[in-house]
Amino acid sequence: MIVPIGxxxxxxxxxxxxxxxxxxxxxxxxxIDYGYVHRGIERVMEGKTWQKxxxxxERVCGxxxxxxxxxxxxxxxxxxxxxxxxRAQFLRVIANELDRIQSHLLAxxxxxxxxxxxxxxxxxxxxxxxxxxxxxxxxGNRVHMAWNVVGGVRxxxxxxxxxxxxxxxxxxxxxxxxxPQMFEHGPLLGLRSKDVGYMSKEDSIKARAVGPIARASSIxxxxxxxxxxxxxxxxxxxxxxxxxxxxxxxxxxxxxVTESIKIIKQAIENLPEGKVxxxxxxxxxxxxxxxxxxxxxxxxxxETNGNxxxxxxxxxxxxxxxxxxxxxxxxxxxxxxxxxxTYASVDPCIACTERVTIIxxxxxxxxxxxxxxxxxxxxxx
Amino acid sequence: xxxxxxxxxxxxxxxxxxxxxxxxxDREIVxxxxxxxxxxxxxxxxxxxxxxxxxxxxSPAAIKLVRTNDKDAENGExxxxxxxxxxxxxxxxxxxxVCPTDPKTLRTGESHLIREEFTILPAEKMFVIxxxxxxxxxxxxxxxxxxxxxxxxxxxxxxDQSKCIACGxxxxxxxxxxxxxxxxxxxxxxxxxxxxxxxxxxEDLIEAKQDELKDLPPEQIMKFEVPFADILEEAxxxxxxxxxxxxxxxxxxxxxxxRIITWNDSKCNNCRLCVDxxxxxxxxxxxxKGVQRDANKCLRCTTCYQTxxxxxxxxxxxxxxxxxxxxxxxxxxxxxxxALLPFRG
Numbered sequence: 001m002i003v004p005i006g007x008x009x010x011x012x013x014x015x016x017x018x019x020x021x022x023x024x025x026x027x028x029x030x031x032i033d034y035g036y037v038h039r040g041i042e043r044v045m046e047g048k049t050w051q052k053x054x055x056x057x058e059r060v061c062g063x064x065x066x067x068x069x070x071x072x073x074x075x076x077x078x079x080x081x082x083x084x085x086x087r088a089q090f091l092r093v094i095a096n097e098l099d100r101i102q103s104h105l106l107a108x109x110x111x112x113x114x115x116x117x118x119x120x121x122x123x124x125x126x127x128x129x130x131x132x133x134x135x136x137x138x139x140g141n142r143v144h145m146a147w148n149v150v151g152g153v154r155x156x157x158x159x160x161x162x163x164x165x166x167x168x169x170x171x172x173x174x175x176x177x178x179x180p181q182m183f184e185h186g187p188l189l190g191l192r193s194k195d196v197g198y199m200s201k202e203d204s205i206k207a208r209a210v211g212p213i214a215r216a217s218s219i220x221x222x223x224x225x226x227x228x229x230x231x232x233x234x235x236x237x238x239x240x241x242x243x244x245x246x247x248x249x250x251x252x253x254x255x256x257v258t259e260s261i262k263i264i265k266q267a268i269e270n271l272p273e274g275k276v277x278x279x280x281x282x283x284x285x286x287x288x289x290x291x292x293x294x295x296x297x298x299x300x301x302x303e304t305n306g307n308x309x310x311x312x313x314x315x316x317x318x319x320x321x322x323x324x325x326x327x328x329x330x331x332x333x334x335x336x337x338x339x340x341x342t343y344a345s346v347d348p349c350i351a352c353t354e355r356v357t358i359i360x361x362x363x364x365x366x367x368x369x370x371x372x373x374x375x376x377x378x379x380x381x
Numbered sequence: 382x383x384x385x386x387x388x389x390x391x392x393x394x395x396x397x398x399x400x401x402x403x404x405x406x407d408r409e410i411v412x413x414x415x416x417x418x419x420x421x422x423x424x425x426x427x428x429x430x431x432x433x434x435x436x437x438x439x440s441p442a443a444i445k446l447v448r449t450n451d452k453d454a455e456n457g458e459x460x461x462x463x464x465x466x467x468x469x470x471x472x473x474x475x476x477x478x479v480c481p482t483d484p485k486t487l488r489t490g491e492s493h494l495i496r497e498e499f500t501i502l503p504a505e506k507m508f509v510i511x512x513x514x515x516x517x518x519x520x521x522x523x524x525x526x527x528x529x530x531x532x533x534x535x536x537x538x539x540x541d542q543s544k545c546i547a548c549g550x551x552x553x554x555x556x557x558x559x560x561x562x563x564x565x566x567x568x569x570x571x572x573x574x575x576x577x578x579x580x581x582x583x584e585d586l587i588e589a590k591q592d593e594l595k596d597l598p599p600e601q602i603m604k605f606e607v608p609f610a611d612i613l614e615e616a617x618x619x620x621x622x623x624x625x626x627x628x629x630x631x632x633x634x635x636x637x638x639x640r641i642i643t644w645n646d647s648k649c650n651n652c653r654l655c656v657d658x659x660x661x662x663x664x665x666x667x668x669x670k671g672v673q674r675d676a677n678k679c680l681r682c683t684t685c686y687q688t689x690x691x692x693x694x695x696x697x698x699x700x701x702x703x704x705x706x707x708x709x710x711x712x713x714x715x716x717x718x719x720a721l722l723p724f725r726g
């Protein structure tokens with residue numbers, strides 16, 4: 001029997017149709033329908049200058065909006081063969097990690113909502129609120145920050161602001177430790193989470209899962225380790241676990257928050273002096289660039305004629321994670337309620353997942369551009 | 382009934398009246414945090430109507446320049462200032478960043494403290510609508526960033542030059558080539574020289590081919606190409622920028638239609654009809670030399686062509702097109718064809 005969930009459903013944050021194949025109450029498979037919130041942001045960006053497109057890139061994702069502008073501007077810096085000033089790079093690290101903290105807390109809160117543990121759900125959201133204030137102190141806005149530009153950042157952080165961000169983080173750190181423990185040792189939470197929605201390492205490689213979802217299945221990849229500013233100036237560990245179930249995915253996110261707090265503190269202490277922005281002359285060219293978003297790896301491929309964007313392709317992490325969820329995690333889930341919890345545990349973000357579909361008019365062939373594509377290989381008229 | 386009395390009593394309470402009269406909006410109650418970027422604040426008096434804010438704004442229809450109607454006693458006209466549409470504004474603060482006035486007209490959060498040069502448009506051009514080519518689609522009116530800068534009067538679409546900020550948005554959206562023209566304001570004399578140069582060079586080139594034209598059958602046309610580099614070389618002394626020259630030549634060749642008069646002496650029977658008809662006195666009669674035409678005085682009115690019974694004068698029309706391909710050098714394509722005027726001979 002097929003149990004449809006969505007596209008509009010109280011358990012889902014965003015519209016998506018889950019068709020669960022069930023035998024009795026047991027879920028043995030799932031099919032996923034996309035296409036309810038496709039916006040065609042890439043097409044809108046074509047033929048615009050970067051000043052007008054950077055705000056659109058921010059609106060690709062509503063939760064991890066920061067990393068999209070950073071990747072977008074870094075791609076343009078790569079085309080120009082230049083780098084932002086070191087202070088700007090450090091400030092970008094701080095904002096990125098703050099954004100990661102709030103995104104992970106929100107993801108965990110939705111998970112607790114789906115397993116109907118409303119106390120932790122509320123705790124998570126109240127923990128998230130000071131982090132949002134810290135983001136606002138640093139960048140001027142809570143979600144869509146409009147802070148990154150090609151060649152640096154728009155507002156310099158003053159000593160006062162850095163100090164109050166440090167205070168917020170100190171408070172967060174002192175309160176924070178008890179919540180992962182509640183989740184780790186709570187017997188009811190364990191029953192709902194442990195050994196539910198298991199995905200093995202082989203399966204996660206096959207499904208190309210990324211981010212905390214892959215790291216919960218013993219994959220030790222983190223793109224931050226390859227970024228020069230993280231590699232040279234900051235000291236941090238890649239968090240990974242071996243269980244591969246809902247519990248591991250949430251614990252992985254919990255632990256990454258602590259790691260992010262550590263990174264921010266290091267970055268604030270070692271923040272170099274200097275300018276935060278410089279002028280970059282952009283030549284014609286093509287570049288691709290990847291970054292570690294809260295949900296995994298986000299990639300931008302941009303072709304420009306020096307002024308306008310000729311061609312752009314964005315790949316967001318959620319598409320692989322949702323596919324991994326549908327194909328491998330739903331193999332053997334005890335109840336439908338657990339299936340919804342499993343779906344929430346992969347931190348799905350539908351709005352940023354809905355990407356381009358190219359339909360060839362002559363042959364009627366549908367060409368989905370979901371994975372990593374070289375934009376030049378697609379022959380658009 | 383009792384509920385009505387209760388409501389009457391409730392509304393008549395002193396505290397209720399006080400609360401009602403002193404009600405504060407959300408904005409007044411909520412304290413805005415440090416570094417909060419609100420909607421831009423506009424100080425009308427400082428605006429210079431440069432249009433930098435409208436050009437920089439990434440959100441469609443969020444900012445528009447408006448001109449007041451009330452007459453100012455000193456200047457004799459109202460002031461122009463930006464108006465923020467709070468439904469569309471995304472509060473990025475880019476308008477405040479690019480605003481070139483000192484102190485800034487637009488202020489928001491801390492963004493207005495930054496001074497970076499971005500997309501400030503210099504008003505090099507003046508935009509006009511060619512009524513002959515305009516198809517009245519009104520796309521330019523929708524695209525215009527300034528309120529009432531493009532107006533419709535008596536079924537004619539016109540640009541109000543006192544309001545236009547020369548952003549060029551209308552020319553980009555116009556579907557007809559050449560219907561909206563950006564005319565350079567500076568170097569007017571130089572521009573005239575370039576126009577004359579282009580016309581004279583092309584005319585001379587065609588008239589040099591008189592022998593070929595004379596034998597041209599009426600059904601056929603003659604085609605040849607003139608390299609653009611030749612004209613560019615000469616025009617460089619008249620206008621400083623190559624881009625401007627190219628723009629001028631493109632505009633000239635786009636609409637230019639040259640009349641060419643050929644003169645075939647061998648057919649002339651000295652009837653002297655043309656000498657009397659010529660309005661400018663370019664055709665003269667001498668007993669020794671016969672009938673002669675002075676090309677410098679000629680107006681190309683084609684009266685001689687229509688008068689002559691022997692077909693001495695020939696009339697041709699030439700059209701031009703400036704091609705720009707990446708593979709080849711730029712060329713001016715010339716097409717000459719016989720005029721379709723009534724001919725007596």
